[in-house]
Amino acid sequence: MNVKDSNGAVLADGDSVQVIxxxxxxxxxQTLKRGSIFKSIRVDEDNPEEVECRDGRSTLVLKTCFIKKV
Known part of the structure; x- marks a missing residue:
């Protein structure tokens, strides 16, 4: 199953993404500002519209329509 970002680029585990x-x-x-970069994402196989990323000690789940691959 292919997980794609807002621009249509295929995402994989370990990629870096930027909030658009x-x-x-x-x-x-907390507010995530436009341009924030998250490294080493984890793709959720159950839901192709979501990826997990770490922000300090917490884990965030972001929808793929709000991120682009860096």
Whole structure:
């Protein structure tokens, strides 16, 4: 199953991605700013529209429509 970013590039485990829009994080007062880069993502095989990434000590799940491959 191919997981694609907002531009149609295929994503794989370990890729780096960049946020293309300011996003509010649910359950937190934190906001992910446009241009934030996350390295070493993990592709969710159950849901091809989501990827997991680490932000410090926490793990975030981002929708692929809001990220692009770097």
């Amino acid at each position: 829009k300011d996003l509010k994080v649910k359950g937190s007062s």
